[in-house]
Amino acid sequence: MALFRKTRYSQVGTREIKNVPKNIASKCPACKHVHIEKDLSQKLKVCDRCGHHFSLPSRQRLKQIVDEGTFQEINKELTSLDPLEFPGYGEKLEELREKTGLNEAVITGFGKIGGYEAGLGIMAPEFMLGSMGSVVGEKITRLIDRCREKKKPLVIFSASGGARMQESIYSLLQMAKTSAALARFSDEGLLYISVLTHPTTGGVTASFAMLGDINLAEPGSLIGFAGPRVIQQTIGQKLPEGFQRAEFLLDHGFIDRIVERKKLKKELALLLRLHEGGERVG
Amino acid sequence: MGKEKQQLAHLEEKIKELEAFAREQNIDLSGEIKSLREKAERIKKESSFEPTPWERVKLARNMERPTTLDYIEMVCDNFTELHGDRLFSDDRAIIGGIALLDKQPVTVIGHQKGRSTRDNIARNFGMPHPEGYRKALRLMEQANKFRRPIITFIDTPGAYPGLGAEERGQGEAIARNLREMSMLEIPIVVIVTGEGGSGGALALAVGDWVSMFENAVYSVISPEGCASILWKDPSKAEEAARSLKLTAEDLKKAGVVDTILEEPEGGCHLDSRTMGERLGEHLRDTIPFLQKMSSQELLGRRWDRIKKIGVWTEEIGAQKKVSQ
Numbered sequence: 063m064a065l066f067r068k069t070r071y072s073q074v075g076t077r078e079i080k081n082v083p084k085n086i087a088s089k090c091p092a093c094k095h096v097h098i099e100k101d102l103s104q105k106l107k108v109c110d111r112c113g114h115h116f117s118l119p120s121r122q123r124l125k126q127i128v129d130e131g132t133f134q135e136i137n138k139e140l141t142s143l144d145p146l147e148f149p150g151y152g153e154k155l156e157e158l159r160e161k162t163g164l165n166e167a168v169i170t171g172f173g174k175i176g177g178y179e180a181g182l183g184i185m186a187p188e189f190m191l192g193s194m195g196s197v198v199g200e201k202i203t204r205l206i207d208r209c210r211e212k213k214k215p216l217v218i219f220s221a222s223g224g225a226r227m228q229e230s231i232y233s234l235l236q237m238a239k240t241s242a243a244l245a246r247f248s249d250e251g252l253l254y255i256s257v258l259t260h261p262t263t264g265g266v267t268a269s270f271a272m273l274g275d276i277n278l279a280e281p282g283s284l285i286g287f288a289g290p291r292v293i294q295q296t297i298g299q300k301l302p303e304g305f306q307r308a309e310f311l312l313d314h315g316f317i318d319r320i321v322e323r324k325k326l327k328k329e330l331a332l333l334l335r336l337h338e339g340g341e342r343v344g
Numbered sequence: 345m346g347k348e349k350q351q352l353a354h355l356e357e358k359i360k361e362l363e364a365f366a367r368e369q370n371i372d373l374s375g376e377i378k379s380l381r382e383k384a385e386r387i388k389k390e391s392s393f394e395p396t397p398w399e400r401v402k403l404a405r406n407m408e409r410p411t412t413l414d415y416i417e418m419v420c421d422n423f424t425e426l427h428g429d430r431l432f433s434d435d436r437a438i439i440g441g442i443a444l445l446d447k448q449p450v451t452v453i454g455h456q457k458g459r460s461t462r463d464n465i466a467r468n469f470g471m472p473h474p475e476g477y478r479k480a481l482r483l484m485e486q487a488n489k490f491r492r493p494i495i496t497f498i499d500t501p502g503a504y505p506g507l508g509a510e511e512r513g514q515g516e517a518i519a520r521n522l523r524e525m526s527m528l529e530i531p532i533v534v535i536v537t538g539e540g541g542s543g544g545a546l547a548l549a550v551g552d553w554v555s556m557f558e559n560a561v562y563s564v565i566s567p568e569g570c571a572s573i574l575w576k577d578p579s580k581a582e583e584a585a586r587s588l589k590l591t592a593e594d595l596k597k598a599g600v601v602d603t604i605l606e607e608p609e610g611g612c613h614l615d616s617r618t619m620g621e622r623l624g625e626h627l628r629d630t631i632p633f634l635q636k637m638s639s640q641e642l643l644g645r646r647w648d649r650i651k652k653i654g655v656w657t658e659e660i661g662a663q664k665k666v667s668q
Contacts, residue, residue: 141657141659146589200654225542227570230563231595232654241519242550248523265564269518272513272515286510288506293510314512316515
């Protein structure tokens with residue numbers, strides 16, 4: 063294999079493939095290898111050359127993590143309005159609903175992971191960069207509350223650019239809402255595992271994503287409060303290599319473990335088992 | 345501006361006179377009073393002394409505007425500042441301590457902007473690092489232990505976006521405050537005095553009664569930030585300020601703010617003493633009201649307040665439209 067790699071056919075290819083629509087091929091941002099999208103999806107959207115984890119659409123995440131046929135979605139019909147009549151927002155929502163087939167930037171429900179039932183929140187980076195407006199906040203809050211009532215453990219996969227600008231104060235207050243819901247949930251002695259995936263920033267990092275009893279992250283994920291560009295502008299110098307990546311957060315004590323995507327389901331099942339299914343109360 | 349103001353004052357005086365006269369003589373002047381009222385409303389609307397959202401942003405950022413320390417000094421006695429988060433350092437962008445409101449001990453915490461350029465540099469322009477939020481939480485937990493009500497003052501452009509802040513977990517510090525503040529068993533009164541800059545403001549702003557100064561602003565992102573993301577043009581901040589619906593009135597409509605505290609004409613920097621008096625009066629009303637509640641009632645009410653914020657629909661029609 064190594065001999066073939068040296069010929070580097072792909073270099074010519076990358077230039078030409080640059081303009082090919084995203085749903086046919088993707089270039090690995092780390093090693094620049096061009097993957098056919100269909101193959102990449104079969105590899106869990108992980109580059110087999112360098113191990114780079116691509117951002118994972120919500121439905122694929124669901125399929126990878128939840129035992130087949132066990133998922134039951136809740137609050138699917140919750141839909142965003144445009145409360146502030148923000149320029150262009152209504153149209154954008156409409157367009158994304160059509161394009162993604164999703165109602166909003168998070169899927170919530172109950173399903174089994176390796177036989178253990180849990181409440182599941184899966185953020186959708188493909189829907190407005192997974193930004194949190196009223197509906198995302200409300201769906202996450204209802205999920206947490208339902209888990210509290212049913213005494214079930216909770217697993218949330220974050221992938222978000224942060225609070226959604228177009229709903230201004232409503233978005234901001236979802237941070238307080240989801241965090242307050244988690245406080246009530248935690249008081250019942252229930253388990254919350256937060257899985258931070260690429261990218262998790264802004265208001266989602268500064269609320270439910272950082273509040274897990276256990277915080278896991280996928281390798282290389284960008285995780286932070288302020289975005290790298292804003293920081294760079296503020297301090298006026300280049301950011302150090304690896305800044306705000308999952309490994310950086312592990313080094314600084316903000317996540318418990320980095321878990322490769324292919325091992326994630328097994329690891330979650332194990333953590334649930336170590337909490338005896340996570341259903342036991344305090 | 346002055347002329348309309350005079351005219352309005354004159355009208356209001358006339359209305360009062362008429363009302364008194366009607367009462368004394370026991371005659372019906374409601375028609376006349378009504379038409380005068382309408383006229384006064386019209387003048388109010390037409391005259392320009394209602395600042396635009398962008399003008400409010402500038403008022404909220406005015407360097408002359410009183411700071412948290414000024415308000416504490418005006419409203420409380422014996423302010424005793426307490427420092428440090430016990431973990432890393434003392435962040436001077438947030439101040440906190442114990443003070444007396446009349447005879448009652450209260451914990452006061454707030455963002456602190458500088459009163460001069462030099463002071464501002466030491467205060468990092470009121471932009472906290474994680475240790476600021478952790479200090480605030482430490483003082484809030486202390487208040488909880490000693491059953492002191494908490495007053496927080498909100499005035500920050502936002503949490504500081506820097507290397508150290510990220511290394512030490514800005515996101516985690518804010519998140520933890522949001523979670524813990526929702527469970528403190530003592531009244532928390534929040535006063536947005538100037539700039540309510542996003543998560544960095546919210547991290548001190550979860551409470552039982554949220555009040556906002558008339559010219560304060562509070563939003564998810566600064567107008568400049570919004571304009572540069574949305575239109576790639578920070579000079580469109582004025583337009584963004586309008587779109588973000590960040591004024592006290594907008595926030596009251598959204599259910600985020602309970603009371604708007606009127607500022608003296610032209611902004612509270614022109615007459616800080618009057619503003620201090622209004623604030624003191626407001627606190628003396630609000631805190632006893634909240635103290636009458638049991639901690640269970642208080643927490644229930646706090647949760648209900650947060651829970652209902654947001655706008656969405658669950659109509660099947662809306663769902664159908666998207667699922668096809």
